[in-house]
Amino acid sequence: MNTVKTIVFITLTFICTQYAITASQVSTHCMKIDKHDVYYNTAGEKGDDNAILFLHGLFADKEQWWYLMEYFSNKGYYTVAPDLPGYGKSNDFPLSVYAIEKQVVLIKEFIDEIGLKNINLAGNSLGCAVAIAFTNKYKGDIKTVALLGGPAGLGTWTPEIMKIYETGSNPFIPLTVKEFNEEMKLLFYQPPSIPKERINKIIAGYKRNLNKNISIFNIFNLSLYNFLYNLNINFNKPTLIVWGKEDKVMNVIDAKNAQKKIQGSQLVILENAGHLIMVENAKKVVEIYRKFLAENID
DSSP states (O other), X not given: OOOOHHHHHHHHHHHHHHHTOOSTTOEEEEEEETTEEEEEEEESOOOSSOEEEEEOOTTOOGGGGHHHHHHHHTTTOEEEEEOOTTSTTOOOSOGGGGSHHHHHHHHHHHHHXXXXXXXXXXXXXXXXXXXXXXXXXXXXXXXXXXXXXXXBTXXXXXXXXXXXXXXXXXXXXXXXXXXXXXXXXXXXXXXXXXXXXXXHHHHHHHHHTHHHHHHHHHHHHHHHHHHHHTOOOOOOOOEEEEEETTOSSBOGGGXXXXXHHSTTOEEEEETTOOSOHHHHTHHHHHHHHHHHHHHHTO
16 A cells, blocks of 8 residues: 555665566656546567556555566566556546546556557556456456455455554554554565655655645545445456455455455465565565466466
């Protein structure tokens, strides 16, 4: 869910150093949707039937997918990760875009504009809810679905999240160093070390945009409630669910029920893994996802 480029960069730097992966192949582009800018990363050569589209979570951005984009582009896939409308650098949209159903419509415009078909669609957290809703609505565009970490819409908030709410704080809008550190414990199994001056700068950004961030979160929560209440998954696509066993955002206790909601889906509970598994557990995630793709499309 809520993370920032600095945190992602620190974690990815470690991952890329450890596994000799660089982001040199990733390039950034911009297009107009509804007269607003949408920024997106791509890696690999575009083919007729080789696209993977990655969708990030709440308050997050496209940079979270660097490692997976590099890895799968090296395996012959054309990988694409947008800053979802309203997030990251795609931030000049009105508040109405934060509803899940609006995200689905705008993502459809995005893929049509860049010419993606037969997509392998992958998401994390909020991106999972968007991926499910998108596949329900536009089945013909999708080959496979991968829910890579804490799928919003298929699970409930954890006791850790509810405990923070009960204090009157929002765990995803930290306004103090203590709240920021608590958020990192929610997102990561082993939180990265971040310099205090950088944390203070991040917190200052949250404070500057406090009213907007609260509105975004409220819209997301209301939209997610409607999504859950009206959820009738009617697609039959190969689907992978990977859930961190130590996820402190979306409760892993719901994982088996989530699997039952998607006909024929495959569930993997990942040990020593939290919410942002595609960042913290990138090497293991690519192994699981590559095997899934090999079994279903290759």
